[in-house]
Amino acid sequence: MDPKTLRYTKTHEWVAVDGDVATVGVSRFAADLLNDITFVGLPATGKAVSAGKDCGAIETVKSANDLYSPVDGEISAANHEVATNPGLIQEDPYGQGWLFKVKMSPGASLGHLLDAAAYEEHCANEAH
Amino acid sequence: MKTIATELLNELSRKGRRCHHVPASDVEADHGLPASALSAAPPALPEVGEIDLIRHFVNLSTRNMAIDTSFYPLGSCTMKYNPKRHERLAGLPGLAGVHPLQPDDSCQGMLQIMYEMQQFLCEISGLPACSLQPAAGAQGELTALYVAAAYFRHRKQTHKSRVLVPDSAHGTNPASAALAGFEAVTVKSGPDGLVDVNDLASKLDDKTAVFMITNPNTLGLFESRIVEIAKRVHDVGGLVYLDGANMNAILGLTRPGDFGADMQHYNVHKTFTGPHGGGGPGSGPITVRDFLEPFLPSPMVVKDGDRYRLDSDRPLSIGRVRGYFGTIGILLRGWFYIRTLGAAGLREVSEVAVLNANYLREKVKDIYAVPYGDRCLHEFVASAKKLRAEKKISAMEVAKRLLDFGFHAPTVYFPLVVPEALMMEPTETESKETLDQFAEVLRTIAGEDAAFLKEAPHTTAISRPDEVKAAKEPILHWKR
Amino acid sequence: MAYTLLTPADRQEMLKAVGASSVEQLLDQIPADIRLGRPLALPAGLCEQDLTELTAKLAAKNCSADSHVCFLGGGAYDHFIPAVVDAIASRGEYYTAYTPYQAEASQGTLQVGFEFQSLICELTGLDVANASLYDGASAVAEAVLMARALTDRPGKVVIAGSVHPEYRATLATYLTNLSTELVTVPVPSGVVDPAEIRKHVDANTSAVVVQHPNFFGCLEDVEQIAAATKAAGALFVAVFDPISLGVLKRPGDYGADIAVAEGQGLGVPLGFGGPYLGILACRQEYVRKIPGRIVGQTTDRRGKRCWVLTLQTREQHIRRDKATSNICTNQALLALRASVYLTALGPAGLRETADLCARKAHYAAAQLAKIPGVKLAYDKPFFKEFVVRVPGDPAKLLADLRADGFLAGLQIGAHDIAVAVTEKRSKDEIDRLAAAWARRAAR
Structure with a gap:
């Protein structure tokens, strides 16, 4: 995936939309903040999710970082490679480190998502 | 010579060895339990003799710091003396x-x-x-x-x-x-x-x-x-x-x-x-x-x-x-x-706890700044921020190194509002000499080599444990 | 005074160092208008000898399992405690330490936690155990909260009426504010009917809670209940008596998903109800929803095997309002006692102890049932406790028997008495109880 073409949440998930399926991962910015990931909790296939609600977590020894679904819908796939090898999130956040796919509900809104430039600005603000 | 047993009980176990013996039955009665509810064998608990058991748990106890062994200024935990009476x-x-x-x-x-x-x-x-x-x-x-x-x-x-x-x-x-x-x-x-x-x-x-x-x-x-x-x-x-x-x-x-x-x-x-x-x-x-x-x-x-x-x-x-x-x-x-203690004794508890905390605060604050308050009550939160900036010595290093000197560490990295927090609560049951020694050690540590401190503690039963490994591949009980 | 050490000279020097003229000056951050302008209204302080005398006097006013022959159970039992338990648990290195925040200086506490978890896994036949909870009652509540989160079925919990009433009451309190319905299945015959469980469990039920042996001492049909629970997609929370596992099948072997217990029987004194020991074990796949502390094995920088608190992202200090539980402590000192106890007994000792309890309980039941008017309330297999129905007022009878030197049992309802018999009760004690009971009942 080319990070420039993706959309983002303020909670640092990236989203790639293909038809009615949204693929979700975490951004490089977020991946770099997570040292030594110990556990990735992914939503089960078939689980109903709604935009902005937590549906999983990435954990380090002393932190638990919730994952939020960027869109409404139902989980259609989860990347179990990442669950067994969390290092993929840091190595390749936009590729092999993807986390889950959501089959979007009809009419699910994408309007709240940021484009790459707006997200970059959001990160710059958060870093200060 | 092996003086400290760190084997697990299951590793010390030898089939047929026993510690406690249960009396023989003095009643003429069956246990009355239906066969369908019974297990074929009891749980495979460790089998050790009494001396094995005592040495194991006594030796393990020596791998702890406790109020009975050490000054334990763990902030917010009020580690005061526990009277034997x-x-x-x-x-x-x-x-x-x-x-x-x-x-x-x-x-x-x-x-x-x-x-x-x-x-x-x-x-x-x-x-x-x-x-x-x-x-x-x-x-x-x-x-x-x-x-x-x-x-x-x-x-x-x-x-x-x-x-x-x-x-x-x-x-x-x-x-x-x-x-x-x-x-x-x-x-x-x-x-x-x-x-x-x-x-x-x-x-x-x-x-x-x-x-x-x-x-x-x-x-x-x-x-x-x-x-x-x-x-x-x-x-x-x-x-x-x-x-x-x-x-x-x-x-x-x-x-x-x-x-x-x-x-x-x-x-x-x-x-x-x-x-x-x-x-x-x-x-x-x-x-x-x-x-x-x-x-x-x-x-x-x-x-x-x-x-x-x-x-x-x-x-x-x-x-x-x-x-x-x-x-x-x-x-x-x-x-x-x-x-x-009665009313007067309880009041003295608080007065001395406050005096001890302020005294310790005063003795260390030039090196470990205390960002909030001019004075404190029973505890204070110092910061290793300056040490970290100047010498790359973090609160964690200070805490670990204190263990080498026979002192328990303060509470570290809490509360979050203080960077490199060292939260110290001496309590009322400590003497001025103990506080002086502790302050002296804190000053000594601040002057030590950062690379040396990164490896601290040096004298405890173990060096720093790998917490990432523990969380990533959890081993939560003994396995055959 | 009692435990402070500062001499007047120390005080002067310390005050000088902090630049205060008096301790009072250090306290001026407390606004004057809320200072307590009088001494606390408390009795005057006592020296050790006077306190010892006073305490001994008050202690002498209590009957106890020491002064009386104890047949009282109801979840707390007078089992024998080998001397090694007190010898180890009274070491200051254990009981005056705190939570093992600094693993390097707490390997004793941590390794004991790991040993305890290993012993509990072996005892229950389940994959993981935590480092302990407050007590049996709160362990039931925690297990249900865990099942509720795991199944994502907040609607309903089903519990057998034969579960300890205080455990049920505690669970009810925990569920009151969470919009979860608690359904209690009535148990008129001493054990729960699996068909009744089947009737109440639905697609919105997270857990079925059954105690085995139950509050009346009877054995439940746990295999049937496990099957019914599993079929409905709920989790089976089994409440067990640790001593019983010397002879009975283990929760993991009869299909429990989560097993909890009051661990008092494992070397903990009766102590009027606490501190006791909450035990919780479960299947591997539920490990991330376990409440409370867990110790894990790892290695140190020199490659030595060692132990740390682990999987802490479940806990309140990291997850705050999303934590699996609000619990912060464990019952470390009681887990130590239980670990020493189980090790001292070993497999043979645990089996013999459980076997003795069952034999003596059956002997006692037979003796009491011979008394005219007294009969067993339930015609069901039991372990170490059983319920008898008496013709008169149980309270009066129990008071009379206390005067004869017995804590003879626990009154249940208007007509019943639960009698618990541990391995400590001799034939002679049981015979004397039966004789006194017959004498009192005949009056």
Whole structure:
């Protein structure tokens, strides 16, 4: 995936939309903040999710970082490679480190998502 | 020569070896159990002899630091001396052997002690009703929030759905709020380290059920605007909950009930020196205002004439939060302590705890700056920020290196509002010499080589453990 | 005074160092208008000898399992405690330490926690155990909260009426504010009917809670109940008596998903109800929803095996309002006692102890049933406790028997008495109880 073409949440998930399926991962910015990931909790296939609600977590020894679904819908796939090898999130956040796919509900809104430039600005603000 | 056993019990086990022997049966009766319910063999517990068992657990014990071995200035934990007389007295057969379901008239001595303990805790907090039931501080918080929920439900104020919690609060506060069915809302601290009254005011509304506050707070500072804070919470119909973790600073000096709290818990294992037991048992009794008394857990001890009894006829009570009556063993030790010290002794506890903390603060603050407050109460939070910036020595390194000198580390990286936090609570039971030595060691460490400190501790039973590995590939019990 | 050490000279020097003229000056951050302007109204302090005398006097007013022959159970039992348990648990290195925040200086406490978890896994036949909870009652509540989160079925919990009433009451309190319905299945015949469980469990039920042996001492049909629970997609929370597992099948072997217990019987004194020991074990796949502390094995920088607190992201200090529980402490000292106890007994000792309890309980039941008017309330297999129905007022009878030197049992309802018999009760004691009972009942 080319990070420039993706959309983002303020909670640092990236989203790639293909038809009615949204693929979700975490951004490089977020991946770099997570040292030594110990556990990735992914939503089960078939689980109903709604935009902005937590549906999983990435954990380090002393932190638990919730994952939020960027869109409404139902989980259609989860990347179990990442669950067994969390290092993929840091190595390749936009590729092999993807986390889950959501089959979007009809009419699910994408309007709240940021484009790459707006997200970059959001990160710059958060870093200060 | 091997002097320290670190093998696990299962590794020491040898088939057929025994420690305890059970008497032969003296009754002519079958066990009466149906074959379908029976196991083929008992659980494969370790098989060791008595001397194996004793050496194993004794050698393991020497791998602990404890109050009995070391100065233990663990902030917010009040690691004071645990008097030996308490152990002997709590073990008296007439106390340790009392069954929890004995009728009241067969345990009047026990009930009298518990009744008096209720009275003592009420007097010390300035709140008139007490439940001794909660098993630990966190359960005390939860119980008080259950009481608050029941109170609002009784008044048909079901819109009271929010619990406000300062950002510097212990994690149990929001966790208890969620478990009691409330939404936890965070209130910011101001630049002075105290509750930001403006932020609090902006979050107070009709939905506010409870504001939880720790006073003195986790920085060891007294919330000087507490009366105003309480009034504001009361003005929106909310209740003020005092997290009593830091009661050691204010015994006989000021009382939560007098500064506006409606409910509070005690940590008897801290303030009244029930020993900490390696992380428990605790005991977390709560005291509340009179209008909340009907909602307290059942049973409570009441006195009719000169008789004591457990009263369970409490129709508005939230019910139980645990089995039986409470953590009696710790409550007994609290009673022994209060009876030993009396009013004057308890006040001296707080005065000396405050003097010791201020003295230690003064001795280290030029190297370990104390960003909040000019003076402290029973504890203070110093920062290794300067050391970190100048010499790459973090609070963690200081903490680990202290262990080499035979001192337990302070609480580190809490509260979060202080970078590189070292939270020190010396308690009243330490001497000036100990504080001088500790301060001296802290100064020595600041002058040590950073690379050397990164490898500290150097003399403890183990060096730094790999916590990432422990969490990533959890091994949670012995495997064959 | 009692435990402070500063001499007047120390005080002067320390005050000088902090630039204060008096301790009072250090306290001026407490606003004057809320200072307590009087001494606390508490009794005057006592020296050790006086306190010892006073305490001994109060202790002497109590009956106890020491002064009386104890047949009282109801979840707390007078089992024999080998001397090694007290010898180890009274070491200051254990009981005056705190939570093992600094693993390097707490390997004793941590390794004991790991040993305890290993012993509990072996005892229950389940994959993981935590480092302990407050007590049996709160362990039931925590197990149900865990099942509620795991199944994502907040609606309903089903519990057998034969579960300890205080455990049920505690669970009810925990569920009151969480909009979860608690359905209690009536148990008129001493054990729960699996068909009744099947009737109440639905697609919105997170957990079925059954105690085995149950509050009346009877054995439940746990295999049937496990099957019914599993079929409905709920989790089976089994409440067990640790001593019983010397002879009975283990929760993991009969299909429990989560097993909890009151661990008092494992070397913990009766102590009027606490501190006791909450035990919780479960299947591997539920490990991330376990409440409370867990110790894990790892290695240090030199490659040595060692132990740390682990999987802490479940806990309140990290997850705050999203934690699996609000619990912060464990019952470390009681887990130590239980670990020493189980090790001292070993497999043979645990089996013999359980076997003795069952034999003596059956002997006692037979002796009491011979008394005219007295009969067993339930015609069901039992372990170490059983319920008898008596013709008169149980309270009066129990008071009379106390005067004869017995804590003879626990009154249940208007006509029943539960009698518990541990391995400590001799034939002679049981015979004397039966004789006294017959004498009192005949009056």
